[in-house]
Amino acid sequence: MKILVAVKRVIDYNVQIRVKEDGTGVHTDNVKMSTNPPDDNAIEEAVKLKESGKAKEVVAITVGEEKAQETVRKALAVGADRGIHIKADSYIEPLGVAKILKKVIEKEKPDIVFMGKQAIDDDCNQTGQMLSALLGWSQGTFASKIELKDKIIQVTREVDEGLETIEINLPAIVTCDLRLNEPRYASLPNIMKAKKKPIEQLIAKDLGVDISNRIQQLKVEEPPKRKGGIKVSSVAELVSKLKNEAKVI
Amino acid sequence: MSILVIAEHDNSVLKTFSLNTINAASKIDSDIHVLVAGNKCENVCKEIAAVPLVKKVLQSDSPNYENYLAENLTPLVVKLAGKYTHLIASANTFGKNFMPRVAALLDISQVSDIIKVNGPDNFVRPIYAGNAFATVKSNDKTKCVTIRPTSFDPAPTSGGTATIEKIDSVNIPSVSKFIKREETKSERPELGTARVVISGGRGMKSGENFKLINAIADKLNAAVGASRAAVDAGYISNDHQVGQTGKVVVPDLYIAVGISGAIQHLAGMKESKIIVAINKDGEAPIFSIADYGLEADLFEALPQFLEELNKLNTIQK
Known part of the structure; x- marks a missing residue:
């Protein structure tokens, strides 16, 4: 069995986002970048399947600028076997990314594709589902537990009502929730070893798929600031304010 | 042209976020049709028909729709898409699960999780977990949009008299199977919707x-x-x-x-x-x-x- 894991390089989740004054986006210069958090869970799950003998090969793929390779390199350091970097110099919408991944998947022929359920930059939550539809494969989104059986995967999904369990046929796309597992840290020797693992580079616009963006970003602005509140001096005053001023209890 | 809202329900009762979604849709256009795909979902259709903002309810019954598996629901929405300017669902785990499939098959770039409607093609959506708001314009002919339900009030639920039209289901070979749903049992309200x-x-x-x-x-x-x-x-x-x-x-x-x-x-x-x-x-x-x-x-x-x-x-x- 072969597993493909899609990872994305995003602004680290601990960084305070700063909106550009000219409204064209957010500051990314000299900002710490990391792997999108649930993509770490995706890698971890794939590596675990390899370690348990159920999977033979784990391939990590990313779409993005030159530096996006770092994200693939990190995946290699925690156990992926090889990497693919689809170089793209500007933002590509989830639909375009899904088309790129489909193209690669037609060649690589993995049995399972793992990725995070959502990227914490554009917050679209689309790529996995779109890829699944374009391939005509099954999907298990927001997975918090998976169990690989013969030709199927049982996926426990985080849904609004609680947990839902489905069985999906292979090949399949699984999008991972943070609860799926505890991603490991790369050890120094493994980071060194990862430097020798191969990363194949392809150019997005040479793949022969339509990656034109359809959504125009007109303006990015800071959300309305909250008015500064007050400090209360006692619990009694707090409860009185909540009851009589804010009228919320 | 009209808007198609895809309703969320459990085959007997409408989920309230659908009402927030219908209200959000009404900020785009007044001709709102609502698709109820489910199994024996007459009651849900009646509930929606009573919502004054709704002009028509499309009822599609099939055991395949009972557990709203995305792979089963998608072909029906794709088949209906040609008659509509906008396809709209709530941006909760229901809408997030199937809408991108619909968008991809129609070659549409979806606008996710909007919190404000500025016009038929102009929306505001939070990015970076709400640390920035992006105003975006969709250039696709048909728009696929998901709505953040908590950003819109629910539509009123009585007084409407929408017609209910039965439509054929679209059945495809199943690639996924529903096993079970375990609802979080708690004496307390759910975190996502608690007051x-x-x-x-x-x-x-x-x-x-x-x-x-x-x-x-x-x-x-x-x-x-x-x-x-x-x-x-x-x-x-x-x-x-x-x-x-x-x-x-x-x-x-x-x-x-x-x-x-x-x-x-x-x-x-x-x-x-x-x-x-x-x-x-x-x-x-x-x-x-x-x-x-x-x-x-x-x-x-x-x-x-x-x-x-x-x-x-x-x-x-």
């Missing part, structure tokens, strides 16, 4: 101490939340986590106890109507966004809080 949320952070010092939070939650009929620090420390299970990597909540009242206010926590609660912070560190960032801040030792403040609540004659539920 009041009270959350504890690292300052709680132990899981045992969450009983102080629970007692107040019971009194206020509140959901219990937690910061990532509290979850990572093992005080409480991670389905209580509020924040960028947990749940985003927008209650009328949010009470943060022993939470310093890390960026990633603020991203999950700063849209709450009223925010209360109880923290002994007067410099904690949480105070900068709190409407009411109380600088106090939580182990003294929480029992007093409960006592003061007990003194009240009435408490909103």
